[in-house]
Amino acid sequence: MMSLSIAEAKARFSGVVRAVESGEDVIVTRGVSKVPVAALIPITRYKSTQGRTLGLARSWGEIRFGAQWAMSDQELLES
16 A cells, blocks of 8 residues: 655656556545545445445345435425
8 A cells, every 4th residue: 555645646646546557555645744635546446335235234124215205305404
């Protein structure tokens, strides 16, 4: 895993993208204390995080909404 400051990532952006394309994670940090502020990961790993299950509740059942179910933004705010 590569860790770079924002300035380093900006200066070496093409190389950083190549590293991510090859499967490496890149952590971008800010300031002297090098606080992590962002993570660059390969798109294939990003896509695999989409469509997650319900987590702990997954064994309780599933949630389905019928085609007729609809709620306006206003109804949602008032509920």
